[in-house]
Amino acid sequence: MNExxxxxMKNDDGFVAALDQSGGSTPKALAAYGIKEDAYSNEEEMFDLVHELRTRIVTSPAFSSxxxxxxxxxxxxxDRKVEGKYTGDYLADKGIVPFIKIDKxxxxxxxxxxxxxxxxxxxELLRRSNERNxxxxKMRxxxxEPNEEGIKAVVDQQFEVAKHIINAGLVxxxxxxxxxxxxDKEKCEEMLNEEILKHVNALSEDENIMLKLTIPTKANLYKELIEHPRVVRFVALSGGYSREEANEKLKENDGMIASFSRALVSDLNVDQTDEEFNKTLQEAVDSIYDASVNKK
Known part of the structure; x- marks a missing residue:
C-alpha cells in the first residue's frame, strides 16, 4: 500500500471524483455530455469517446489536487493512457489518489x-490494479427496501469481497x-448502519476500508462509522440528487466528504470551448469541495 x-485519503481536505461509468451507463454519460448514440457505431468507438471525455476532465486545470x-x-x-502515462500514474503525479471500479x-x-x-x-483484475498503481x-x-435478509446479504457480500481486496494490498x-x-429510505439506512458496524468492528488493526454511502435522511446517522479507526474515509454518493441538493445534504453530515459522479460532470458539454469547459468544471469542483469541508 502507498503510505x-x-x-x-485519511487526513487531507477535499473530495473524491467518481469517473467510473461503464458498460450500460456509458451511453448515458456520453449523452449527458452531448454525444448521441449515432456518433459511434460500436463499443470500441464508444469507449474511445468516453476516454476523450475523461482525458479532458483529468487534464483540466480545474481537476487538481x-x-x-x-x-x-x-x-x-x-488501462489507457493520458498524455503518455497510464491514467493512474497521471493522476498520482497530480497528487490525486487513483481507485478502480471492480464490480461487474x-x-x-x-x-x-x-x-x-x-x-x-x-x-486478475486486482493483480493488474496493483500493476497500474x-x-x-470500489464496488456497488x-x-x-428495508428487508433485513436482503440488507444483511448485501453487506456480507461487500465485506467478503473487501477482505479479498485487502489481502491483495488495496483499500x-x-x-x-x-x-x-x-x-422507506430512513429505515433502510438504520438497518444498513447496524450491519456495517458489525463488520467494521470485526476488522483487525491491519484491515482498513473506506465507505461510500447515500447521504442519510437523518443527519449524522453514520457518525460512529465516520469516526471508526478502521474506516480510512467516509465518502458520499450523490445518488441522483442534483448537485445543489446533494451539496446541501452533505453539509449537514460532519466528517463526510463527497464522491460525486453525475453531480460533478452534469454541466459539461462536448461543444464547450476549453475555457468554458474548465470554468464549468471549476465551479462544480469548488461547490462540492465547499460542501465537503465547510459544515454547518
Missing amino acids: NHFNR DKILGAILFEQTM GLAEKENGVQMMKPMPELD MFGT SVIH PIVEPEVDINSS
Whole structure:
C-alpha cells in the first residue's frame, strides 16, 4: 500500500471524483455530455469517446489536487493512457489518489436489494490494479427496501469481497447504496448502519476500508462509522440528487466528504470551448469541495 496515498485519503481536505461509468451507463454519460448514440457505431468507438471525455476532465486545470483527493476509474480507463502515462500514474503525479471500479454490475432485485454480480476474474483484475498503481477499489450494491435478509446479504457480500481486496494490498471502498427513491429510505439506512458496524468492528488493526454511502435522511446517522479507526474515509454518493441538493445534504453530515459522479460532470458539454469547459468544471469542483469541508 502507498503510505502517502493512505495518509492523504485519511487526513487531507477535499473530495473524491467518481469517473467510473461503464458498460450500460456509458451511453448515458456520453449523452449527458452531448454525444448521441449515432456518433459511434460500436463499443470500441464508444469507449474511445468516453476516454476523450475523461482525458479532458483529468487534464483540466480545474481537476487538481488542491480540492480533489482521489478519482475512481473504470477498468478501461485504468488501462489507457493520458498524455503518455497510464491514467493512474497521471493522476498520482497530480497528487490525486487513483481507485478502480471492480464490480461487474448489479444482479436482479431480490429481497428488496440488488447484490453484485459474480466477479470470476477478480484476482486478475486486482493483480493488474496493483500493476497500474491503483490505491484502492470500489464496488456497488443497491438497497431498495428495508428487508433485513436482503440488507444483511448485501453487506456480507461487500465485506467478503473487501477482505479479498485487502489481502491483495488495496483499500476497498465498500458501497452499498440506498436508493434515494426508496419508500422507506430512513429505515433502510438504520438497518444498513447496524450491519456495517458489525463488520467494521470485526476488522483487525491491519484491515482498513473506506465507505461510500447515500447521504442519510437523518443527519449524522453514520457518525460512529465516520469516526471508526478502521474506516480510512467516509465518502458520499450523490445518488441522483442534483448537485445543489446533494451539496446541501452533505453539509449537514460532519466528517463526510463527497464522491460525486453525475453531480460533478452534469454541466459539461462536448461543444464547450476549453475555457468554458474548465470554468464549468471549476465551479462544480469548488461547490462540492465547499460542501465537503465547510459544515454547518
